Amino acid sequence: MSRHRIELAAPAADFHDGFPIGNGRLGAMVHGRCGTEWFDLNADTLWSGGPVPPPSGPSPAPVLPALRAAIAAGDHARADALARSLQGSAWTQSYQPLGRLTLTYGPASTDGYHRSLDLASAVAVTAHGGTEVASFVSAPDGVLVVSVPGVPAFHSPHPGVTSREIDGCVVWTGQAPEWVLPNYVADRSPAVTYGPAGMGFAVAAAVDGARVIVAAATGFRGPFAPPSTDLSGLAAAAAARVAAARARSPEELRRRHVEEHRGWFDRADLHLPGAPREELLFHLGRYLLIAASRPGTQPANLQGIWNADVRPGWSSNWTTNVNAQMNYWAAEPVNLGPLHEPLLTLTRDLAAAGTATAAFHYGARGAAVHHNTDLWRFTAPVPGEPQWANWPSALPWLSAHLWDHWTFGGDPPPAAVFEAAARFTLDMLVPDASGALVVSPSTSPEHDFAAGTAVSRGCAMDQELARELLTRVVALDGPLAAEASRALAALRPVPTGDDGALLEWYDDRPPSEPGHRHLSHLYGLYPGTRITETGTPADYAAARLALHKRLAAGTGHTGWSRAWVLCLAARLRDPALAAASLTALLDDLCSPSMLTLHPDAARPTGWIFQIDGNLGATAGIAELLIQSHEGTVSLLKTLPLAWASGSARGLRCRGGHEVALSWSGGRLREAVLRAGSTGPLVVEFSGRRLTLEVEAGERYTLVT
Structure with a gap:
């Protein structure tokens, strides 16, 4: 058995049991079926909707003084109600599937069945009855290649898909929805709307000797431009990509694919003779980042680039209160820094797009970005529960990735992004009764306290992000350095409770869910770097206690939250907790194909694939081996x-x-x-x- 290969003895029973292959733009989930193979196809830029219109109507910003007064008075029920008036009326759009390509190639004998995904070569193989089917998605040539002369058919969930023939290809064209409500919004109809402005797409397939070649094209023309609906032009583009690949021999196509992929995969390696499953989990995370994120593509979303649903879980968007960032925690440590670029580009775009949100919703300077975003660089607070909708601190967290990219040897961070984030953060700071500066309003992402309210001031994550951001603005020594320095001097530290644990909120409040999946109050320990063993020993001990309180109450019950626990265990020098977290991930929170899962009661299996657990686990494993956040390589x-x-x-x-x-x-x-x-x-x-x-x-x- 290769230590870089996942091997299974049965076809995929569910989407998350498949093998994901991709090149950052084109993704395919391979089901490993006999006789008729299934490929769920995606393109990274196929989304519902279009560019976000500017805010309209009266600004809710005048509500802010009353909201802050309610918080200061301890009237959190009123604060929650007022916070809702700061929200907008729109939702983020949803990442869309192209559809399912089926490839009928022969008898469905299951004799000797096995399937494998070779992470080092990025080739999925299904073998049975003397037949072997190899599949890969090539980055150099932009196509899916399948090594059997099957009969292709395409089934899209989008209505009105038509087919035509172009130069020996069959090409299917259609349009994505103009509007899709998130899957968790159930009180509005219709939830999915199709119309003439929906983004166009094309899928082309050709049987070429003993292989099938597939390509796709979408009408994405940039996040601030309406998408193309020119189906004839998209069909021609997809067919041309297939034609260019057909000009290469099967051997050349595969060689070019493998060489390019290995150029990324071979940048790092890990061998653990006593822990082969942990080793394979590490390599799978690297593989998935390579397959889902390349320079010039969109960032890896909640499911990377693999999704089969028109209304996917949480819109399969970029959830910026942890999940989008977790996707890239490993990029720098495992030597895939150039693959960080899509998230860094998204951050720069959001710093521009968020200026209208800061001004309209808060009457503030700079830029505000809330808890999720989409292809169209959505930044407004959505009309949801304040515990998740009213969190405008995503840009400071995203800016940390620009800083990390630089400190690991990348390009210097763009000062404009830090200044945009800092101006808004400075305008969110107000003095408390003691004169210390606190972020107000403030929430701890997706968590509320026992009274069922969420809006407060000075929550731990917001205070940590403000301190980290302003410290870096001072270091950059730009026009905001003096203002940031004054604010830092007055910024309230994150306090500890009577039991010595780091507090999540401004003061010691009972959480509504003691085992909540988010570990936001521990940001300063990881992925932040303020809390260290030698530099802040008291906070280090307080963070350890806070984590163990959360664990005792049941946190770590999702793939991504358990991956965060793993990273925190690495920083806490707790090998037993690290080992327990890896075991929990591998035994309880992975599909047979080792894709990490999140509970979802609406699905038949009770689970949905979320890629952040895989990618966060790889970051955690790297952190167990080498750390460099204290000015020392440990x-x-x-x-x-x-x-x-x-x-x-x-x-x-x-x-x-x-x-x-x-x-x-x-x-x-x-x-x-x-x-x-x-x-x-x-x-x-x-x-x-x-x-x-x-x-x-x-x-x-x-x-x-």
């Missing part, structure tokens, strides 16, 4: 017991340094560090602490 500080021996290479640290290491008996044997920058570098390993003078590009070997 090696093997949180090594699970089952990982007594192993090796890794290609992992990256802040400063742009790259590390290869091997260990046995739970102790480092050797580390080779390639410096990404010049200057002093502190390295911790095996109880030692060394200061090296390094020069960019040079290699340094450390042995015990």
Whole structure:
């Protein structure tokens, strides 16, 4: 068995049991069926709706003083009611499926059945009855290739799809909906509206010898331009892509695909002889990021680029109160920094789009982005429950990814984004009774306190994000540096309760759900870097206690929340909790194909695939091996017991340094560090602490 291969003995029983293949733009979920294969097809830019119109009507911003007064008076029921008046009337749009391609290729014998997904080559194989079907989605050639001469058919959930023939291809064309309500909005009809402005799409397929080649095109012309409905032009584009691929031999197409994919996949490796499932989970996360996110594509959404529903779970959008960010926590540490680019581009776009939202909804400077967004760079508060709708702090969190990209060796962060986020944050700060500055209004994402209310001031996550953002604005030394510095000096710290645990809200309040899946109040520990073992020992202990209180009450019951627990365990140097989190992910929160799951009672299986758990788990595994957030490169500080021996290479640290290491008996044997920058570098390993003078590009070997 290859340590980079997932192998199964039965076809997919559900969508999340399939094997996802993709090139960042075109995605296919392979079901592994006999005789007639199923491919659920997606294109990263096929969404409902169109560009967001500017806000209209009277601004709700004059409500803000009364809202803040209600919060200060402790009248949280009134604060919640007033917060609703700040909301808009629109919802984000939904990521759309192209449809299902079925490929009938022969008898459905199940003799000797097995299927596999090779993560290193990005090829899915289904074998049975002496037949082997290999499938891959090529980035160099932009097509799905299937290695059997089957008969293709296409079934789209979108009405009015028609077909035509172009140059030996059958091409199906149709349009996405003009409007789709989120799947959790049940009180409005119709939930899905089709019309002439819906984005056009085309799917082209050709049988070419002993293979089938498939391509797709969408009418996306940018987030601020109406989508194209030129179906003839889209059909011609998809057919041309197929024709270009047909000009290459089967061997050349596969070679080009594998070489390009391995150019990303081979940047890093991890070998855990005593923990093969954890090793495979790490590699699957890297594989999924490569398959779902490339420079120039849209960012990986809640399901990466794989979705079969017109009304997918949570619109399959970018949920910016943790999930979109978690998708990219691993990008820098596992040496896939260029694949971070789609999220960084989205962040820059939102910093521009959010200026209208800040001005209209709050009468504030800068830019505001709320709890989710879509292809059209939606930024307004939606008409929902305040615990999730009234959270406008997404841009500071997203800006942290620009900062991390830079500190890991990427391009300098764009000052304009930090200034837009900081201006809004500064306008959200007000003094409390003691004179300390707190974010008001403030909510802790998707959680309320026992009275059933959510809107408060100075919630832990908002205070952490404000401190992190303003600290970086001061470091950038731009026009806001002085104002940010004054605010930092007065910013209220996140407090601890009488029991010593870090508090989620301004003061010690009973949570409505003690085991809530969000761990927002622990942002400063991870993914933030303020709370550290040596720099803030009191808050470090308080964060540990807060996490264990949440765990005792049942948190970590979704794939992504358990992945967050794993990352926090790494920062807390808690190998037992890390091991328990990995076991929970693998045993309870993964499908047979190892895709991480989220509870969804509306689905027959009770689960829905969410990719953030996979990608967050990869970040957590990397964090167990190497950390660099305290100004020090720390090696093997949180090594699970089952990982007594192993090796890794290609992992990256802040400063742009790259590390290869091997260990046995739970102790480092050797580390080779390639410096990404010049200057002093502190390295911790095996109880030692060394200061090296390094020069960019040079290699340094450390042995015990």
